[in-house]
Amino acid sequence: MAKTMDQYFDDLRGTRVWRSIFRSGTGSSTLKRALAIQQNVFLHLFSTKVRARMLSFSATWYLGTLTLGTFLLLVATGIPLMLYYHPSAPQAYADTKDLQFVVSSGLFLRNLHRWSAHAMVFLVFAHMFKVFYRGAYRTPREFNWVIGVVLLLITLLLSYTGYLLPWDQLAYWAITVGSNIASAVPMIGDKIHFLLLGGNAVNANALLRFYVLHCMILPLAAMFFVAIHFWRIRKDGGLYAHSSEPAVLRANAAKSPTSRTEREKWGTPADAKEGQ
Amino acid sequence: MADSKDFVAGVDSNAKKSPRRIVFITRRTSAQVKAETEEQTQTFPEVLFRAAVAIMTLSVGLVWISLMFNAPLEGLADPSHTPNPAKAPWYFLGLQELLHYFPPVVAGVLVPGLVVMALIVIPYFRVNVEAEGLFLKDREKRLRIFYAVAGALSLFLLLYKSRLYNYALGIKGEAEPLYAGLVPTLIISGLMILASRSSPQSPSAFRRYLAARPLSYWVMTWFLFELVVLTAIGTFFRGPGWSWVWPWQG
Numbered sequence: 001m002a003k004t005m006d007q008y009f010d011d012l013r014g015t016r017v018w019r020s021i022f023r024s025g026t027g028s029s030t031l032k033r034a035l036a037i038q039q040n041v042f043l044h045l046f047s048t049k050v051r052a053r054m055l056s057f058s059a060t061w062y063l064g065t066l067t068l069g070t071f072l073l074l075v076a077t078g079i080p081l082m083l084y085y086h087p088s089a090p091q092a093y094a095d096t097k098d099l100q101f102v103v104s105s106g107l108f109l110r111n112l113h114r115w116s117a118h119a120m121v122f123l124v125f126a127h128m129f130k131v132f133y134r135g136a137y138r139t140p141r142e143f144n145w146v147i148g149v150v151l152l153l154i155t156l157l158l159s160y161t162g163y164l165l166p167w168d169q170l171a172y173w174a175i176t177v178g179s180n181i182a183s184a185v186p187m188i189g190d191k192i193h194f195l196l197l198g199g200n201a202v203n204a205n206a207l208l209r210f211y212v213l214h215c216m217i218l219p220l221a222a223m224f225f226v227a228i229h230f231w232r233i234r235k236d237g238g239l240y241a242h243s244s245e246p247a248v249l250r251a252n253a254a255k256s257p258t259s260r261t262e263r264e265k266w267g268t269p270a271d272a273k274e275g276q
Numbered sequence: 277m278a279d280s281k282d283f284v285a286g287v288d289s290n291a292k293k294s295p296r297r298i299v300f301i302t303r304r305t306s307a308q309v310k311a312e313t314e315e316q317t318q319t320f321p322e323v324l325f326r327a328a329v330a331i332m333t334l335s336v337g338l339v340w341i342s343l344m345f346n347a348p349l350e351g352l353a354d355p356s357h358t359p360n361p362a363k364a365p366w367y368f369l370g371l372q373e374l375l376h377y378f379p380p381v382v383a384g385v386l387v388p389g390l391v392v393m394a395l396i397v398i399p400y401f402r403v404n405v406e407a408e409g410l411f412l413k414d415r416e417k418r419l420r421i422f423y424a425v426a427g428a429l430s431l432f433l434l435l436y437k438s439r440l441y442n443y444a445l446g447i448k449g450e451a452e453p454l455y456a457g458l459v460p461t462l463i464i465s466g467l468m469i470l471a472s473r474s475s476p477q478s479p480s481a482f483r484r485y486l487a488a489r490p491l492s493y494w495v496m497t498w499f500l501f502e503l504v505v506l507t508a509i510g511t512f513f514r515g516p517g518w519s520w521v522w523p524w525q526g
Contacts, residue, residue, distance in 0.1 A: 036320040043320070050323050052315040062330045069331035073338065093352045100349060111342035119338060121367050132398070132496055135407055142399035149395045156367060163365050172353035173362035177372065184380030201355065244314060 045227060047234040054239040063127035070120035071222065077113040078215070085165070087211035089204040092167035117159050124155045136240035144232040147225055154222045161214035164207060175210075176202050360516045369510030370503055376518050377437065377454055391499070398492065407490040411472040419472055426465040433458040456509055460501040468494055 003011075012018055024035035034048040053059065084103050085095045099106035128148060131137060137145035164175045179196055183189040198205030233239060242248060317323060364372050374383035398404055411418055433454045435441050442451055467486060474483035515521035 030318065033318045033320045043324075046319050046323075048319055049316040050319055052317045055317060055323065055326060062327075065327045065330050066334050068327075069334045070338075072331070073335060090352055096349060100346075107346065108342055111345070111347050112338060114347035115341050115345070116338050118366075119334075125367075128395075129496075129500060133493070137399035138405050139399070145399050146396050149392065152395075153392070159367070160365060166349060167353050169350040169353055169357070169359055170348055172355070173359055174364050177362050178364045178368055181371070181375070181380060181384035184384040186381060186385070189385075202353075 045230040045234065047238055051238060051241055051244060054241055059241070060239065061126075061130055063123055063130050067120060067123040067127055068226070070116045070123060071226070073116045074113060074120065075219070077109050077116065078219075081109055081113055082215060087165070087208050089167055089207050092165060092207060096166040096168070117162060121155055121159050124152050128152060134240060135242065138240065138245075141232070141236045141240060144229060144236060147229050147232065151222065151225050151229060154218055154225065158214060158218045158222065161210040161218065164202070164210045165214065167207060172202055175206070179206075361514055361518055363510070363514075366507065366511050370506035373456065373506045373510035373514070377452075377457075394495075401492075404490065404492040407492065409471075409476070409488045410468070410491045410494065412476070412487065415472065422468060422472070426461070426468070430458060430461055430465065433461060456505055457502065460498065460505055464494065464498045464501060 013022075022036075023039045024032060037043045037046055037048045081099070084099055084106065086092060096110070099110050101107075103109075131145070131148065160175075160178060164171045179193060179202065182196055183193045185192055194200060196206070196209070197203070198209050237246075363369060371383065371388060374387060377383065378387075410422075436454050438451050438453045441447075470483070471486035471489060474480075474487040476484055476487050478484050478487065512523045513520055515525070
């Protein structure tokens with residue numbers, strides 16, 4: 001009997017080379033599936049199991065996942081865009097024009113990068129409000145909420161620094177308007193403004209600074225905090241589901257203990273208080 | 277059989293050959309162990325597959341948008357030629373709209389700073405964690421505080437930069453009351469008054485819902501409302517000199 005595709009894939013996963021790379025071997029047992037997550041440097045940020053009902057669309061609207069998706073798209077389109085771009089004035093504008101009219105698929109790359117950026121800003125806001133209205137910032141997830149706020153600010157800065165790079169009128173004046181707000185900080189406003197732009201107005205120095213921030217410092221910062229953000233989901237007991245919280249379960253059980261065994265199972269009201 | 281177990285359960289008397297592990301579960305920790313009895317799904321492959329499908333669907337949508345609509349590109353940056361109006365990226369247009377009403381140190385520094393601070397401290401307030409209906413406890417006292425705060429805020433928004441304000445300060449210029457701040461504030465206040473007169477036993481599902489909303493819900497919803505309104509005004513309703521234009525006036 002001829003082998004199916006699945007069997008070929010299983011054979012491949014059983015080879016010494018495959019196992020030397022991915023560590024876990026073949027098999028669809030619970031253990032093997034858990035190892036596929038646990039023994040992978042990237043995937044081990046996630047837990048090996050998820051509450052089934054947290055997978056329903058209504059629970060999260062997949063907003064966090066989609067935000068990650070836009071970030072991946074932005075990295076995937078941003079790197080090829082860097083190959084055709086010089087962060088110097090006015091060459092930057094000529095390069096953007098070339099992307100528009102000369103480079104194959106350059107227009108598409110730039111479009112996808114730009115629209116994905118807008119989508120990411122929108123999705124980050126949507127994610128934050130969804131998490132808030134679910135009450136998912138509750139103990140022990142307080143700090144992951146704070147990291148989320150940091151990621152919101154990084155996202156805004158990423159988008160803002162990228163806005164200047166085409167070096168057209170739209171970019172120049174949007175950054176001029178935005179950076180003037182920094183001058184309003186009492187006492188040190190002008191110093192912050194100067195530090196941000198590398199001068200008293202938006203110029204070639206500002207373009208270079210924004211380029212370095214946009215392509216290196218901020219993406220690295222984002223990846224750093226995203227890694228912690230994901231890891232904390234696992235450490236804090238998975239995605240928040242109000243009725244599954246240990247403290248809530250104990251409190252509910254304590255309200256109407258049906259028998260002594262129930263009390264022993266869920267703990268006493270004193271335990272419930274302690275757990276909050 | 278694909279799911280054949282790769283272990284055999286049994287009892288052996290040779291402890292060195294097949295050691296058995298014994299777990300002691302104390303009463304206090306057992307609640308947590310027992311709590312995790314609801315149905316769970318393996319991350320690999322189920323969750324990863326769903327995440328991949330979600331991301332691919334999003335990608336298809338964004339690729340379609342990118343094929344249909346081109347990213348804007350205007351003329352070369354020219355410091356000597358200021359476009360009118362000069363607008364920030366859309367997510368900062370709420371701030372720019374705020375700058376139109378208030379001095380830069382308030383709209384550009386104080387308000388955004390306070391918003392970020394407020395977002396950070398949300399989970400550290402016990403009142404947000406317990407999240408009980410705002411008017412379910414201490415109703416009279418809380419209503420008084422609410423009327424005082426909402427009244428003061430509305431009065432401020434109504435009078436700020438109005439004819440009366442300009443007259444009092446001797447400012448000549450067009451009065452521009454802060455409708456963008458006032459209207460959402462009045463709508464949210466109205467809903468809060470309705471919430472204070474609703475109870476969790478109300479026959480109407482909407483009123484039951486309102487009655488159970490905590491303070492943080494009202495503050496955040498007001499903030500979201502203001503954010504959307506200010507951003508929409510800045511994006512669609514502002515023309516030369518930051519004057520009011522209708523979107524169809526081009």
